Amino acid sequence: MKFSRTTSALLAAALAGSLTLPMAPAMAQDETIKVGILHSLSGTMAISETTLKDTMLFLIEQQNAKGGVLGKQLEPVVVDIASDWPLAAELARQLIEVDQVDAVFGCWTSVCRKSVLPVFEELNSLLFYPVQYEGEESQRNVFYTGASPNQQAIPAVDYLMSEDGGSVERWVLAGTDYVYPQTTNKILEQYLLDKGVAAEDIMINYTPFGHSDWQTIVSDIKAFGSAGKKTAVVSTINGDANVPFYRELGNQGVMAEDIPVVAFSVGEEELSGFDTTPLVGHLAAWNYFMSVDTPENATFIADWQKFIGSEDRVTNDPMEAHMIGFNLWVKAVEAAGSTEADAVIDSIVGLETPNLTGGIARMLPNHHITKPVLIGEIQDDGQFFVVWETEDLVPGDAWSDFLPESAMLEADWTAPINCGNYNTETKTCGGTAQ
Amino acid sequence: MLTHLLRLVLLTLSLLLPSQIARAQDAAVDIPAQIAAMGEANLRELTQIVVELASTGDNSVVPVLTALADGNLYLDETSSRVVIQTGSAITDPLTGEAIELGAEADLSRIRVNNGLRRDISAALSGMTLMSDNPVTRLSAAQGFLANPDPANLPLLDEAIAAETDAGVKGVMQTARAVTLLSSEDASIEDKQAAVPMIVSGAGRNAITILTGALANAPDDVKPTIAAAIAGLEQGRAVWGALQNVWFGVSLGSVLLLAAIGLAITFGVMGVINMAHGEMVMLGAYTTFLVQLTIRNHFPGLLDYSLLIALPVAFLVTGAIGVGIERGVIRWLYGRPLETLLATWGLSLILQQTVRSIFGPTNQMVIAPTWMSGSTEFYGLAITYNRFWIVIFALIVFFMLLLVLNRTPLGLQMRAVTQNRRMASSMGIRTPFVDAMTFGLGSGIAGLAGVALTQIDNISPNLGQNYIIDSFMVVVFGGVGNLWGTLVGALTLGVANKFLEPYAGAVLGKILILVLIILFIQRRPRGLFALKGRAVEQ
Numbered sequence A: 001m002k003f004s005r006t007t008s009a010l011l012a013a014a015l016a017g018s019l020t021l022p023m024a025p026a027m028a029q030d031e032t033i034k035v036g037i038l039h040s041l042s043g044t045m046a047i048s049e050t051t052l053k054d055t056m057l058f059l060i061e062q063q064n065a066k067g068g069v070l071g072k073q074l075e076p077v078v079v080d081i082a083s084d085w086p087l088a089a090e091l092a093r094q095l096i097e098v099d100q101v102d103a104v105f106g107c108w109t110s111v112c113r114k115s116v117l118p119v120f121e122e123l124n125s126l127l128f129y130p131v132q133y134e135g136e137e138s139q140r141n142v143f144y145t146g147a148s149p150n151q152q153a154i155p156a157v158d159y160l161m162s163e164d165g166g167s168v169e170r171w172v173l174a175g176t177d178y179v180y181p182q183t184t185n186k187i188l189e190q191y192l193l194d195k196g197v198a199a200e201d202i203m204i205n206y207t208p209f210g211h212s213d214w215q216t217i218v219s220d221i222k223a224f225g226s227a228g229k230k231t232a233v234v235s236t237i238n239g240d241a242n243v244p245f246y247r248e249l250g251n252q253g254v255m256a257e258d259i260p261v262v263a264f265s266v267g268e269e270e271l272s273g274f275d276t277t278p279l280v281g282h283l284a285a286w287n288y289f290m291s292v293d294t295p296e297n298a299t300f301i302a303d304w305q306k307f308i309g310s311e312d313r314v315t316n317d318p319m320e321a322h323m324i325g326f327n328l329w330v331k332a333v334e335a336a337g338s339t340e341a342d343a344v345i346d347s348i349v350g351l352e353t354p355n356l357t358g359g360i361a362r363m364l365p366n367h368h369i370t371k372p373v374l375i376g377e378i379q380d381d382g383q384f385f386v387v388w389e390t391e392d393l394v395p396g397d398a399w400s401d402f403l404p405e406s407a408m409l410e411a412d413w414t415a416p417i418n419c420g421n422y423n424t425e426t427k428t429c430g431g432t433a434q
Numbered sequence B: 001m002l003t004h005l006l007r008l009v010l011l012t013l014s015l016l017l018p019s020q021i022a023r024a025q026d027a028a029v030d031i032p033a034q035i036a037a038m039g040e041a042n043l044r045e046l047t048q049i050v051v052e053l054a055s056t057g058d059n060s061v062v063p064v065l066t067a068l069a070d071g072n073l074y075l076d077e078t079s080s081r082v083v084i085q086t087g088s089a090i091t092d093p094l095t096g097e098a099i100e101l102g103a104e105a106d107l108s109r110i111r112v113n114n115g116l117r118r119d120i121s122a123a124l125s126g127m128t129l130m131s132d133n134p135v136t137r138l139s140a141a142q143g144f145l146a147n148p149d150p151a152n153l154p155l156l157d158e159a160i161a162a163e164t165d166a167g168v169k170g171v172m173q174t175a176r177a178v179t180l181l182s183s184e185d186a187s188i189e190d191k192q193a194a195v196p197m198i199v200s201g202a203g204r205n206a207i208t209i210l211t212g213a214l215a216n217a218p219d220d221v222k223p224t225i226a227a228a229i230a231g232l233e234q235g236r237a238v239w240g241a242l243q244n245v246w247f248g249v250s251l252g253s254v255l256l257l258a259a260i261g262l263a264i265t266f267g268v269m270g271v272i273n274m275a276h277g278e279m280v281m282l283g284a285y286t287t288f289l290v291q292l293t294i295r296n297h298f299p300g301l302l303d304y305s306l307l308i309a310l311p312v313a314f315l316v317t318g319a320i321g322v323g324i325e326r327g328v329i330r331w332l333y334g335r336p337l338e339t340l341l342a343t344w345g346l347s348l349i350l351q352q353t354v355r356s357i358f359g360p361t362n363q364m365v366i367a368p369t370w371m372s373g374s375t376e377f378y379g380l381a382i383t384y385n386r387f388w389i390v391i392f393a394l395i396v397f398f399m400l401l402l403v404l405n406r407t408p409l410g411l412q413m414r415a416v417t418q419n420r421r422m423a424s425s426m427g428i429r430t431p432f433v434d435a436m437t438f439g440l441g442s443g444i445a446g447l448a449g450v451a452l453t454q455i456d457n458i459s460p461n462l463g464q465n466y467i468i469d470s471f472m473v474v475v476f477g478g479v480g481n482l483w484g485t486l487v488g489a490l491t492l493g494v495a496n497k498f499l500e501p502y503a504g505a506v507l508g509k510i511l512i513l514v515l516i517i518l519f520i521q522r523r524p525r526g527l528f529a530l531k532g533r534a535v536e537q
Helices: A005-020 A023-031 A046-065 A085-098 A110-123 A153-161 A179-194 A215-224 A239-251 A295-308 A317-336 A341-348 B002-025 B031-037 B043-056 B059-070 B114-128 B134-146 B150-162 B166-182 B188-201 B203-214 B222-269 B276-297 B299-327 B336-358 B384-406 B408-418 B420-425 B430-452 B462-477 B482-522
Strands: A032-039 A073-080 A103-106 A127-129 A142-144 A170-176 A202-207 A231-236 A261-263 A283-286 A352-354 A360-362 A374-378 A384-389 A409-412 A419-423 B073-076 B081-086 B089-091 B107-109 B374-377 B380-383
Touching: A032 A046, A032 A085, A046 A073, A046 A103, A046 A239, A046 A295, A046 A317, A073 A085, A085 A103, A085 A110, A103 A110, A103 A317, A110 A127, A110 A142, A110 A179, A127 A317, A142 A317, A153 A179, A153 A231, A153 A283, A153 A374, A170 A179, A170 A215, A179 A202, A179 A231, A202 A215, A202 B482, A215 A231, A215 A239, A215 B222, A215 B380, A215 B482, A239 A261, A283 A384, A295 A317, A317 A341, A317 A352, B031 B043, B031 B059, B031 B081, B043 B059, B043 B114, B059 B073, B059 B081, B059 B114, B114 B134, B134 B150, B134 B166, B150 B166, B166 B188, B166 B203, B188 B203, B188 B222, B203 B222, B222 B276, B222 B380, B222 B384, B222 B408, B222 B430, B222 B462, B222 B482, B276 B299, B276 B336, B276 B430, B276 B462, B299 B430, B336 B462, B380 B384, B384 B408, B384 B430, B384 B482, B408 B420, B408 B430, B420 B430, B430 B462, B462 B482
Parallel strands: A032 A073, A032 A103, A103 A127, A127 A142, A170 A202, A170 A231, A231 A261, A261 A283
Antiparallel strands: A283 A374, A352 A360, A374 A384, A409 A419, B073 B081, B073 B107, B081 B089, B374 B380
């Protein structure tokens, strides 16, 4: 075929253009560091996790305003795991392989974390997990910025057993049916038995996610609490099942002065939009409350409400955990000079960043951090009034000292041990798989 | 007239006199200073101050302590003054006079915890037992019942002697009996006499009180208490079973509301409607919107928002139902698999539409005052929201029966159910009946959504929680038969609630599903099957 001169010129130009075109986006890709955000924006956990996605966007915007990291801007990549745990694993893989993120901030439920763990191990990426959990785990690729049981569950039980907390003698352990409540209750049951509580003074029950018919269980709690001994409920109920649970407590007249409920997964976000007058006096145990009066907290709340454009939005403990995790990641990347997972893992242990309650969060060799413990009572405006707090920061303990099978295990990801479940008695590493 | 007035004056003086004597005895406590100290006190110091104020016996501290317990006591940071704030009115805690605080006033609430609330309530009971207001006296007496203290016995005796109201007197006498039982000084005869008084007067708390007292009781009284507990326990077992039946009935009523619309569409048209749960969800969202409108424009009607939402939800979901039937289902008659897939797709579309418009997080519908709280009916505790939902479900059921059996449309629906071709030959417009049936079924689902706003979260996934249960009820009860749906729903609800205490919520549901599967093996058409040759097709 013979082309006319104009046609050949046009063809040549098109060819040249198509050769240069792929170069342009590739150059743009080198300019940003991608950060993955892996949370449920729909489904039963949306009530808790949507605000964490917004928090990450807020933190990334703030860091970009300070000049980004290593001179590059940060780019958030958001996915919705829709409270579907197998989907979380698929989306984690997509974030790491397709979107090429350098770190992922995400998950709330332990079943989400357990589902995505193999992906992070296989692809050697980083997960910053901001929520209180059951312990019994320490993975090389995961950083646990939420509370382990010795930073939340155990101090809460200690408070209830003390005179300030009401000298509780009978315990109801109520949870949602998955790994976090099951393991936490195992630890708490052992702890209570060790402290001399009789086995018939402990009642344990589990409900599915999204359970809405609490009549029988609340009635059982009332009956259990009518044996003449002071009774308390330790609640590891997650997600929006908490709303009908508290409503039924209010309707059946279970007052906080008689049978207090201490919750580990109910914070300011779960209570916002809910009329908390019938709940006044019920408790929650966290490492941060929005009502804590420090200058760092006041600045954080003001900046957050300006970013989100509403003074009605609240802050809570997992948001502070994301802030701590994000700041530690930024510091580690700048210390290592690179976003490579291995470099960050090596440089992050020992780094410190201030938390919002006036203390310091330090990354420990077991990939947990130091946190204070606060117990708060629900007020009628959805905020918490701190009734007790620890004197010092409590270092997170990955392997509970109260369970016989984990008391001798330690996690240490620094040389020379470099193991997630190192047995201090036999001096061997049990392997990284958990 | 003069003697009447004199009697009144003497009565007032006799009521005031004990408090005057008490005040004179503890004049050493500087009440204003203690109140001022509350502003900066921590929790332990506050407890001390409460104890000090209570020990004065001075009735003027009652408003301060009540305000502290209710969360109405504030400290003005600028003037370091402690004030009571209720709504927008600011008053002096001791005198009750209105105070004018300047514009720079910075009020911060003085907070208490559970332990302090208990202490304040015990202290207030002691001080308000002789109040003029019978309601206050009743709550004071109930406070004594909850926190028996032998030191209060003389006060109780005095109050019982002066009491005129029979109801309040009964509670005071029960409180006295409880206090006697735990007191070390009381005689054996007094304690023996106290036990039957507690059994009759303390209601559901009798077992708690007696069990708590058993450990410390003298040996002579122990058999009496043990026998009383045994008798109460027997009663409680019976009432416990009845309570489970009530829980089962209320669960069954929810299932009934959700499933009855499905029974109609499934029965009349044989259409498997997987979007039925979304009709329930749309009814719930309609309620939310209605309440939002009322809250913004007609705040006085807030308590009736649910009643107003009922017809609105019915019409909205009914219209959507008719739209679905005309738009999608009409083309797929006789092809059950395609109908199932199409309606499943529709349910996803509806969920995502709602999610896009309203957001994925839950919405809140405020419970009207007449649906909050609970009441005791002999040994049963009945929560009002569940009670009204049961009544509502029964009303809906009987109205539907009325529509089906007494109206021309109902007649046509039944005819089409029994033999479509014959009905068509008789001149019944089957496409119109189909559309109306689908609309009716969806409308009922919308009504169920209104009721469900009171017991479940309003989220785009609300329908998913009820679609499986609805199908279970319809399959179990028999397709096309309303009575079957009623019996099926109530049976499943009661069975679930009887299994739950033993197997737990999770296993209970699994067992119910297994039982239904086994039942279907024996009776494939359900409990109340429609009979006839035409139905076999």
